[in-house]
Amino acid sequence: MRDDFWASLPPLVVVTGKGGVGKTVVSCALARAAVGAGLRVLLLELDARESLHRFLGCSPSGGGVIRVAPGLAAENVRPRAVVDRLIGERVRPAWVARRLIKSVIYEQFVQGAPGLREVAALGYAIRATGRGPLAAPGLGRAGPGAAGEAGGHDLVLLDAPATGHGVSLLLAPRLLSEAIGGGPIAALATEVAAVVGDPAACGLWAVSTAEGMALRETLELDAALRGGLGRGLDLLAVNRLLPDAGAEPAGVEEWEAVWRRRAAGERDRLAKLAGAWRGPLLRLPLSGHEGPAAVAELAAALREA
Amino acid sequence: MTAQAEIRVVVGAGGVGKTTVAAALAVALADAGHRTLVMTFDPSRRLKDTLGIGERALADEVPVAHCGGRLHASLLDARQTFDGLIDRYAPDAAVRQRILGNRYYRHLAGSLAGILEYMAAEKLFEIVQAGSYERLVLDTPPVSQALDLLEAPERIVRFLDSGAVQFATRPWFDAAGRLKATRRMGRLGRRLEDYLDGLVGLDLLRDLVEFFTAFKPLFEGFRARAREVGSLLRRPSTCFDLVTTASEDRTHDTLFFARRLRESGLRLGSIAVNRLHPWPGSGAAGSPVLARLASAVADRERRALASVRELLGGSVPLVTLPLLAEEPVAIAGLRELAGRFEAS
Numbered sequence: 071m072r073d074d075f076w077a078s079l080p081p082l083v084v085v086t087g088k089g090g091v092g093k094t095v096v097s098c099a100l101a102r103a104a105v106g107a108g109l110r111v112l113l114l115e116l117d118a119r120e121s122l123h124r125f126l127g128c129s130p131s132g133g134g135v136i137r138v139a140p141g142l143a144a145e146n147v148r149p150r151a152v153v154d155r156l157i158g159e160r161v162r163p164a165w166v167a168r169r170l171i172k173s174v175i176y177e178q179f180v181q182g183a184p185g186l187r188e189v190a191a192l193g194y195a196i197r198a199t200g201r202g203p204l205a206a207p208g209l210g211r212a213g214p215g216a217a218g219e220a221g222g223h224d225l226v227l228l229d230a231p232a233t234g235h236g237v238s239l240l241l242a243p244r245l246l247s248e249a250i251g252g253g254p255i256a257a258l259a260t261e262v263a264a265v266v267g268d269p270a271a272c273g274l275w276a277v278s279t280a281e282g283m284a285l286r287e288t289l290e291l292d293a294a295l296r297g298g299l300g301r302g303l304d305l306l307a308v309n310r311l312l313p314d315a316g317a318e319p320a321g322v323e324e325w326e327a328v329w330r331r332r333a334a335g336e337r338d339r340l341a342k343l344a345g346a347w348r349g350p351l352l353r354l355p356l357s358g359h360e361g362p363a364a365v366a367e368l369a370a371a372l373r374e375a
Numbered sequence: 376m377t378a379q380a381e382i383r384v385v386v387g388a389g390g391v392g393k394t395t396v397a398a399a400l401a402v403a404l405a406d407a408g409h410r411t412l413v414m415t416f417d418p419s420r421r422l423k424d425t426l427g428i429g430e431r432a433l434a435d436e437v438p439v440a441h442c443g444g445r446l447h448a449s450l451l452d453a454r455q456t457f458d459g460l461i462d463r464y465a466p467d468a469a470v471r472q473r474i475l476g477n478r479y480y481r482h483l484a485g486s487l488a489g490i491l492e493y494m495a496a497e498k499l500f501e502i503v504q505a506g507s508y509e510r511l512v513l514d515t516p517p518v519s520q521a522l523d524l525l526e527a528p529e530r531i532v533r534f535l536d537s538g539a540v541q542f543a544t545r546p547w548f549d550a551a552g553r554l555k556a557t558r559r560m561g562r563l564g565r566r567l568e569d570y571l572d573g574l575v576g577l578d579l580l581r582d583l584v585e586f587f588t589a590f591k592p593l594f595e596g597f598r599a600r601a602r603e604v605g606s607l608l609r610r611p612s613t614c615f616d617l618v619t620t621a622s623e624d625r626t627h628d629t630l631f632f633a634r635r636l637r638e639s640g641l642r643l644g645s646i647a648v649n650r651l652h653p654w655p656g657s658g659a660a661g662s663p664v665l666a667r668l669a670s671a672v673a674d675r676e677r678r679a680l681a682s683v684r685e686l687l688g689g690s691v692p693l694v695t696l697p698l699l700a701e702e703p704v705a706i707a708g709l710r711e712l713a714g715r716f717e718a719s
Contacts, residue, residue, distance in 0.1 A: 088389065088390055089388060089389015089390040090388060090389050090390015090391055090620070091390060119628075121624070124624065232389045232390075281702075282702060283702070284390075312665075312668075313662075313664050313665065313668065315661070315662035315664055315665045316662065318661065319661040322660070322661040323655070323656045323658055323660070324653065324656075325653035325654060325655050325656060325669065326655070326660055326661055326662070326665060326666075326669075327700075328653045328698070328700045329652075329653065329665050329669060330662075330665070331700040331701065332698070332700055332701075335700070335701060356668065356672070358667070358668050358670075358671025358672060358675070359671070359675075360622065360623050360624055360675060361623070361624070
């Protein structure tokens with residue numbers, strides 16, 4: 071991809087997609103490619119079971135910011151800690167906040183109020199971009215972590231949960247702001263919803279494979295976002311594409327015939343996809359590697375795309 | 376006999392092909408002569424067509440063709456099951472209406488953590504009670520931590536038993552929706568209420584309290600039910616089939632889940648390693664590009680399989696399933712997959 075592609079990106083990009091399509095490896099490759107294009111990138115992960123480090127070849131985040139390479143930082147976001155920090159910032163005096171965070175009712179509220187953790191996580195990512203109202207001092211002092219250096223990144227990439235949960239993540243701010251009448255949580259949800267609904271402030275990218283079910287789920291995700299947010303996906307990355315090996319010679323072995331039939335199926339489905347998806351499409355190859363080697367291979371493919 | 380129904384719960388991370396494996400397993404059980412029901416979440420359109428199930432399967436168990444009348448399939452829907460539970464346990468129509476119409480319930484309760492998983496277990500329980508089947512195959516929602524299904528009933532019980540619910544259902548608000556505690560405090564009370572409103576938004580609290588107050592008469596039935604659902608999953612005739620793929624990134628998760636199942640006293644029936652790419656033979660390939668890639672993938676998958684085998688130590692049957700050239704479009708395709716499942 072040319073440098074002007076990276077230069078024109080919104081400050082936050084959320085990467086989602088069906089489970090098992092290689093969302094995390096693609097997010098890491100995108101981060102590496104963006105760094106290669108001269109951007110300072112923060113890669114955020116939402117899964118409590120950390121996996122970024124296995125793809126980036128660094129140590130686990132443990133909830134803090136990891137410096138992976140010059141221009142590349144990574145962090146595992148703990149939504150619960152973000153909510154606690156938010157309460158700590160907004161509730162005064164401080165001892166009331168401390169008591170509140172330890173109480174049973176608060177515990178149940180944080181566990182039980184659906185959407186709250188999602189809103190907190192997205193709010194955290196938005197704040198890390200250092201832009202927009204959420205980054206303003208109005209939200210109080212920044213806690214430890216990436217938000218503490220708000221403005222230090224050109225691009226924040228959020229590796230979001232898989233489609234079902236990814237839709238919940240992205241629709242949560244709007245639902246929460248509509249479901250609760252007033253107060254600072256509703257106000258926060260409204261602010262987050264405004265950013266997520268604005269393509270200039272937040273990019274929504276999906277990773278898929280060229281399998282029928284994954285492509286269908288991606289198109290459903292796009293439709294669900296259009297319905298719920300009034301905007302759809304900005305980019306679709308199709309991962310694990312098999313190479314086109316050309317015309318099939320006579321008498322190939324069975325294994326090769328299966329690979330070729332799968333490759334042909336992928337080409338068919340991508341050709342049909344052209345009618346349903348008109349946005350940018352990134353094609354990424356099936357990598358023969360795993361972990362950091364796969365990331366390097368995909369990042370190289372991205373630079374040439 | 377309801378007590379005899381054997382249950383196979385198919386679990387695993389998203390994208391490993393759980394739903395297809397569940398369908399194949401169900402075909403195998405039906406072919407072996409058992410009256411079988413497969414309950415799935417969001418199958419692909421092809422699989423839906425293959426099983427011949429449409430929207431009707433949301434409400435009913437529909438017969439699957441070409442299976443000697445022994446196989447039925449149904450689609451799981453968490454919201455509908457939740458509504459059904461409220462229908463069953465609400466003491467009267469007024470309570471029922473209050474819950475179903477509550478803003479918190481309508482907007483948010485459906486996405487409450489663990490609800491989807493709990494509702495799957497709940498539906499399973501209903502079917503077992505009805506007693507029409509000898510074998511039940513339950514597909515599970517795609518979760519990164521597939522343990523949610525097992526923990527969901529306990530979590531619901533813990534939540535209902537926690538002081539928070541009792542606390543939340545105390546009469547906090549008067550008929551006008553004002554906080555009782557601050558009403559008697561005059562202007563100071565009003566300021567305190569405004570402070571609280573500014574802090575958390577009293578509307579949310581009002582909705583929550585109203586929801587739990589309306590829900591309270593249902594607690595007993597719900598709690599007893601959640602315990603029964605939990606013990607159903609622990610019966611010796613219930614076993615879990617763990618589906619995974621041969622990738623080093625997944626190995627860790629697979630072993631973690633296998634260990635957790637055993638620690639929770641649950642029976643792990645098999646580990647199915649799905650979608651193994653066909654490994655290249657020794658002969659010359661038509662395409663060197665494909666041959667190189669296929670060899671790299673094969674090496675990777677062999678390593679992943681070997682490490683799963685080594686770490687499991689032969690305590691659980693390991694089943695390998697091939698990547699198919701195309702998704703099954705007919706029962707015959709599922710039967711072929713099932714055959715490999717049974718053979719190994």
